[in-house]
Amino acid sequence: xxxxxxxxxxxxxxxxxxxxxxxxxxxxxxxxxxxxxxxxxxxxxxxxxxxxxxxxxxxxxxxxxxxxxxxxxxxxxxxxxxxxxxxxxxxxxxxxxxxxxxxxxxxxxxxxxxxxxxxxxxxxxxxxxxxxxxxxxxxxxxxxxxxxxxxxxxxxxxxxxxxxxxxxxxxxxxxxxxxxxxxxxxxxxxxxxxxxxxxxxxxxxxxxxxxxxxxxxxxxxxxxxxxxxxxxxxxxxxxxxxxxxxxxxxxxxxxxxxxxxxxxxxxxxxxxxxxxxxxxxxxxxxxxxxxxxxxxxxxxxxxxxxxxxxxxxxxx
Amino acid sequence: xxxxxxxxxxxxxxxxxxxxxxxxxxxxxxxxxxxxxxxxxxxxxxxxxxxxxxxxxxxxxxxxxxxxxxxxxxxxxxxxxxxxxxxxxxxxxxxxxxxxxxxxxxxxxxxxxxxxxxxxxxxxxxxxxxxxxxxxxxxxxxxxxxxxxxxxxxxxxxxxxxxxxxxxxxxxxxxxxxxxxxxxxxxxxxxxxxxxxxxxxxxxxxxxxxxxxxxxxxxxxxxxxxxxxxxxxxxxxxxxxxxxxxxxxxxxxxxxxxxxxxxxxxxxxxxxxxxxxxxxxxxxxxxxxxxxxxxxxxxxxxxxxxxxxxxxxxxxxxxxxxxxxxxxxxxxxxxxxxxxxxxxxxxxxxxxxxxxxxxxxxxxxxxxxxxxxxxxxxxxxxxxxxxxxxxxxxxxxxxxxxxxxxxxxxxxxxxxxxxxxxxxxxxxxxxxxxxxxxxxxxxxxxxxxxxxxxxxxxxxxxxxxxxxxxxxxxxxxxxxxxxxxxxxxxxx
Numbered sequence: 001x002x003x004x005x006x007x008x009x010x011x012x013x014x015x016x017x018x019x020x021x022x023x024x025x026x027x028x029x030x031x032x033x034x035x036x037x038x039x040x041x042x043x044x045x046x047x048x049x050x051x052x053x054x055x056x057x058x059x060x061x062x063x064x065x066x067x068x069x070x071x072x073x074x075x076x077x078x079x080x081x082x083x084x085x086x087x088x089x090x091x092x093x094x095x096x097x098x099x100x101x102x103x104x105x106x107x108x109x110x111x112x113x114x115x116x117x118x119x120x121x122x123x124x125x126x127x128x129x130x131x132x133x134x135x136x137x138x139x140x141x142x143x144x145x146x147x148x149x150x151x152x153x154x155x156x157x158x159x160x161x162x163x164x165x166x167x168x169x170x171x172x173x174x175x176x177x178x179x180x181x182x183x184x185x186x187x188x189x190x191x192x193x194x195x196x197x198x199x200x201x202x203x204x205x206x207x208x209x210x211x212x213x214x215x216x217x218x219x220x221x222x223x224x225x226x227x228x229x230x231x232x233x234x235x236x237x238x239x240x241x242x243x244x245x246x247x248x249x250x251x252x253x254x255x256x257x258x259x260x261x262x263x264x265x266x267x268x269x270x271x272x273x274x275x276x277x278x279x280x281x282x283x284x285x286x287x288x289x290x291x292x293x294x295x296x297x298x299x300x301x302x303x304x305x306x307x308x309x310x311x312x313x314x315x316x
Numbered sequence: 317x318x319x320x321x322x323x324x325x326x327x328x329x330x331x332x333x334x335x336x337x338x339x340x341x342x343x344x345x346x347x348x349x350x351x352x353x354x355x356x357x358x359x360x361x362x363x364x365x366x367x368x369x370x371x372x373x374x375x376x377x378x379x380x381x382x383x384x385x386x387x388x389x390x391x392x393x394x395x396x397x398x399x400x401x402x403x404x405x406x407x408x409x410x411x412x413x414x415x416x417x418x419x420x421x422x423x424x425x426x427x428x429x430x431x432x433x434x435x436x437x438x439x440x441x442x443x444x445x446x447x448x449x450x451x452x453x454x455x456x457x458x459x460x461x462x463x464x465x466x467x468x469x470x471x472x473x474x475x476x477x478x479x480x481x482x483x484x485x486x487x488x489x490x491x492x493x494x495x496x497x498x499x500x501x502x503x504x505x506x507x508x509x510x511x512x513x514x515x516x517x518x519x520x521x522x523x524x525x526x527x528x529x530x531x532x533x534x535x536x537x538x539x540x541x542x543x544x545x546x547x548x549x550x551x552x553x554x555x556x557x558x559x560x561x562x563x564x565x566x567x568x569x570x571x572x573x574x575x576x577x578x579x580x581x582x583x584x585x586x587x588x589x590x591x592x593x594x595x596x597x598x599x600x601x602x603x604x605x606x607x608x609x610x611x612x613x614x615x616x617x618x619x620x621x622x623x624x625x626x627x628x629x630x631x632x633x634x635x636x637x638x639x640x641x642x643x644x645x646x647x648x649x650x651x652x653x654x655x656x657x658x659x660x661x662x663x664x665x666x667x668x669x670x671x672x673x674x675x676x677x678x679x680x681x682x683x684x685x686x687x688x689x690x691x692x693x694x695x696x697x698x699x700x701x702x703x704x705x706x707x708x709x710x711x712x713x714x715x716x717x718x719x720x721x722x723x724x725x726x727x728x729x730x731x732x733x734x735x736x737x738x739x740x741x742x743x744x745x746x747x748x749x750x751x752x753x754x755x756x757x758x759x760x761x762x763x764x765x766x767x768x769x770x771x772x773x774x775x776x777x778x779x780x781x782x783x784x785x786x787x788x789x790x791x792x793x794x795x796x797x798x799x800x801x802x803x804x805x806x807x808x
Contacts, residue, residue, distance in 0.1 A: 043439075044440050156540055156546075169507075262532045
């Protein structure tokens with residue numbers, strides 16, 4: 001058992017080292033110099049040199065890599081080249097938008113999709129099931145940015161219930177903060193909810209064919225009683241896995257929606273930093289994301305072992 | 317700790333979040349690009365000036381809305397008879413936003429900092445001729461130049477030449493402290509910058525109580541924000557195709573002014589076959605400017621025949637010299653030894669004028685047998701490959717600095733035009749202070765680059781702004797990249 005954990009931790013360590021190397025090298029290869037981006041086309045060569053020196057870009061690559069890694073080990077993610085602010089502060093500011101948005105979208109999508117999926121499974125093969133399948137098919141096919149534009153057109157331009165975008169800031173109050181995230185959250189939730197509803201439906205249908213459901217039916221429960229008491233709980237496992245995957249997608253993958261609603265989120269930070277060759281920000285943010293994915297995977301693996309005794313014997 | 321503080325910030329205002337509807341005294345301005353930081357003297361980004369120039373920071377001189385140079389922090393100046401010594405008299409009672417006084421030492425500090433060996437000023441060349449800055453008394457400062465410079469007062473009006481204080485310089489990038497009619501209030505990165513009125517302003521105070529600059533990069537988001545009236549003014553509206561909808565809506569007004577963006581088909585003058593004048597001339601005649609303006613800019617833009625702004629008093633219209641004439645172009649190519657044309661590269665930076673214009677130009681050049689391979693680059697890549705590496709045949713870019721014909725006198729500049737004769741004209745122009753002589757030299761310079769067909773001259777970009785019809789005092793033209801809010805107000 002101990003041996004297993006040591007092995008896992010060593011693997012985790014190497015994964016992080018390799019990821020940091022890949023990130024650093026690939027960002028070094030892409031052409032573009034942050035100093036000349038900032039100083040523009042009239043800058044003189046000595047001015048560029050002075051700025052590179054100020055930013056520490058004149059040092060050898062290996063030294064810069066080691067400094068970066070060393071900094072991260074003690075929790076220092078460096079200072080942005082363009083904004084001249086600590087990366088960790090910039091990221092935490094953006095997380096205050098991205099994280100609530102992801103949670104909001106996920107709650108919406110779960111609230112919509114689970115009842116819909118269950119309803120469809122309970123009525124499988126009937127017209128209502130077919131129409132749910134049709135609607136969710138459309139939900140998956142519609143690009144979320146286009147749906148977002150439709151929402152803006154209806155609710156911001158015609159009805160004027162919401163602003164067309166922007167984020168009020170949490171200082172302005174919880175209600176205004178949530179209000180400014182509502183349209184973005186709905187646009188993000190639509191495709192996720194459609195996928196989730198389909199997963200819920202098929203998972204529930206699979207479960208309904210299991211022996212324990214037949215036993216429950218044999219014991220005298222109606223179809224719906226069996227479904228509610230024994231089906232849903234057992235069908236939720238694949239649904240939860242998908243929710244987990246969707247969450248990490250929503251955290252970093254909302255760039256387009258953030259652009260449509262001009263929200264100051266994490267996705268836009270990465271996007272902007274790449275264009276400005278603010279390499280230190282890109283490197284550190286990607287590293288943070290890698291780190292969180294690796295840790296989550298590790299924890300999940302550990303949880304499997306703890307939960308499922310059969311796995312335990314196989315690794316010993 | 318920060319987390320907990322923020323949590324409280326979320327919960328407490330819940331009770332007080334009331335949306336009051338009062339008469340508007342503040343303004344929300346939409347801009348496409350966000351400044352990287354807030355030091356106008358430390359980066360080229362136009363977005364810094366668009367937020368801070370004249371609003372928060374001021375220079376000794378400044379741009380008026382018509383592009384002329386008027387007194388700023390300096391109320392007057394004397395120039396020695398040989399034109400090399402400027403004595404500036406500063407306004408009395410000017411205070412920085414932190415309450416400290418502005419005096420001649422700040423001027424010396426700012427100018428010396430901008431021209432220092434290790435400066436990071438993006439426009440160091442503006443200060444190149446200064447040999448000494450001397451404080452005469454609290455409100456008098458003497459600047460000595462190595463030779464007369466007819467552009468000197470113009471140079472001092474740039475955002476890169478604003479006066480900053482030594483005491484607040486360290487944090488200027490995050491917390492800019494200037495002398496202007498607005499005080500920097502806060503910056504929510506990625507979203508907005510808020511300014512509020514400076515009640516202790518030394519000059520005519522601002523009419524607005526505050527201003528918010530919102531950063532909206534996406535064109536359709538800009539349209540929606542304007543239509544939903546979340547934004548009162550959108551400077552440099554990114555989607556000219558949507559202006560018609562604003563024009564037909566009485567809530568809005570569309571301002572079509574001029575700006576300093578000469579958009580050109582830059583040509584690598586040192587590269588085969590563009591080192592041949594006939595080829596460059598053929599290129600010029602192969603281009604149909606109006607088709608590019610209509611196709612890429614939806615009709616907004618003025619054709620130019622040289623690198624000079626049409627609204628400048630010294631401008632001469634030389635478009636006739638490079639009329640669209642594909643037959644002539646083919647003939648010239650044949651004379652130059654390319655009867656079957658040739659293949660070259662066209663490297664395009666991200667703005668729409670370049671990407672859309674590039675496709676139109678590529679098809680126009682194909683008509684005369686020049687085959688171009690288009691590649692789309694990001695700005696950082698463009699700067700590296702095209703601008704610094706000079707690895708390109710053709711590119712399209714808008715030169716937005718005001719009065720920048722002087723770049724043609726720099727043989728190392730990316731289009732690599734090297735003409736001793738032209739360099740002499742610019743040298744004479746810089747040294748000349750007599751307005752009549754200056755005008756004739758400017759005309760001469762315009763003719764020379766048109767005669768040499770250095771680049772393909774396409775069009776002067778229009779300054780397109782959409783404003784709420786009740787907002788008054790927004791500049792129509794854009795002589796510098798600024799959003800001067802000093803005299804903006806709401807009608808009723």
